[in-house]
Amino acid sequence: MNEKRLNEIKARKAEIRTLLEDTSKDVNLEEINSELDNLDKEQRTLEKRAEIAQKLETGELEPDNAEKAPGLDDDEEEGGKEMNTEERKTKMSKEVRSFLKYMITGGRETRGVTLTNGQAVVPEELDDEIITEMREVSDVINFINLKNVRGTLRVGNLSAIGANKDKDGDAITANGGVTGDVTFGSYRTSAKIELGVGLDTESLDAFKEIVVSELALALAIELESEVMTGTGTNEAEGLFVAELPAAQKVSVKLSEFGHKALSSIKGKIRRAYGKRASYVVNTETFHDLIEGMVGTDGHPIYNESTEMLLKKPVIISDEAPKNKILFGYGKRYWYNYNMAPQVASSEHEKFSEGMIVHRALAFGDGHVMDSKAFAILEITADSASSNTEVKG
Structure with a gap:
């Protein structure tokens, strides 16, 4: 039986x-x-x-004389010492340790989710750590509104909502609000690393750190690139690519660029958004043009200790376009993972080379949900005869 x-x-x-x-x-x-x-x-x-x-x-x-199968109880450490609640939380689950042991040794994966091609699917707990690690390496991911709604996500497209001045008994009319809907697609991002089987001498904790950190970094860079400059065709719509109202786009020549220009875009979005808004700047543009800039009072406009620019948070990104600066409320940009990052590992793909392959896949899409929450300043080149000195 x-x-x-x-x-x-x-x-x-x-x-x-x-x-x-x-x-x-x-x-x-x-x-x-x-x-x-x-x-x-x-x-x-x-x-x-x-x-x-x-x-x-x-x-x-x-x-x-039948006894329990050898091994430690869930609440017991080596030596018979009982673990308290906090200690239990810090321990990797048996499921995660089983999976990591599979990846290191090529042994049998005990979760029961092993694909026919020999790949083992990572436990959900480790998938969650990839998202956590992505948030740690990318400020952009924390700036936006990151969702995880499975299947097709369809939501209303927002515009700034205004109140009406009317009399009691008058019909109430809409003033802004939902102006249509946005359907989030399912576009793939992926990352792969190959590690030698000699890593079986590493501890499980160290090995987990290698896998999670490397895959998370690769996915974070790709996601950040899409959020910044994605075309919206077979990938997410980027913040710097999305169509904004003309009044929220400012252009200034390089020779005229200074702290006043940076301040001017703060006034291009509603104060309600601006109170929670941040600057987003390309890394090279920030260090070349902004970092040492001073205001009319002679003090630097960027505070390195607080990472504030003109008293607003600043997000510095390698993936943002050069010579463009965004100011806006990031939570009005949504990125939805309809399949959050998942990891699989295979010892067969490069068996003859002594390598174990680890792959991460994710499916998602991103859109600007309220175009009135963002403004962009573009720095244009001077003519050949212009003075290119940057103003403070």
Whole structure:
């Protein structure tokens, strides 16, 4: 009976693997994960019962002396010391440790989610750490509104909402608000790293840091690039590419660029947005033109200790276009991961080279949700006869 049920469980897992590999079909990952967890639990129970029965049959185990399977309890550390709640939180889950051990040693992945091509799917806990790491390496990701809504996300396109002055009993009319809708697509970003099998001498914690950090950095750079300059065609719409009202676009010649020009774009968006707004500047443009600039009082306009520019936060990005400066409320830009970053690993792809390949995939799209929340200052070149000295 046990053998029959074990075969049924293995057959169902094979069906799920086939379903996961078929990208043309939508699947409910939460339901699949839940089902796989239940199947794993049942499989372990059946296998343990079969193991005990076998030992009883061979005389290796006496019924009255049956003990728990060797290993530490969930709440116990080596040496029998009980862990408190905080210590438990800091420990990697058994699921994560199992997956990482699979990646390092090429051993059997015990979650039960192993694709037919030999790839193991990373536990959700490690996927979450990739998002956390991305936020740590990219200020742009913290600037925008990052969502994780599975499937097709369709939301209203906002404009600034105004109140009306009317009399009691008058009909209430809309003044701004939702002006249409925006449908978020599903565009892929990916990253891949290859690590030698010699890393099996590394500790699990160190190995996890390598995988998470490298994949997160690669995905963060790509996401930041799309958020800054994405064309909106087969990729996200970038902040510097989105169409803004003419009144929110300012142009200044290089010789006339100074702190007054930087201040001027602060007045191009509503105060309600401006109170929570930040500057976004290309790294080279910032260091060449802004970092040492002083105001009329002779003091620097950029405070290095607080990272504030004209008393506003400034986000410095390698991916922002040169000679363009954005000022706006980043939460009015949405980027939705309809499939958040997920990692798979394979020891077969480069087996002959002694490499283990780790790949991260994510699907998402980004849009400006309220064009009135942003303004852009463009610095243009002077004519050949103009003085190119930058003003303070």
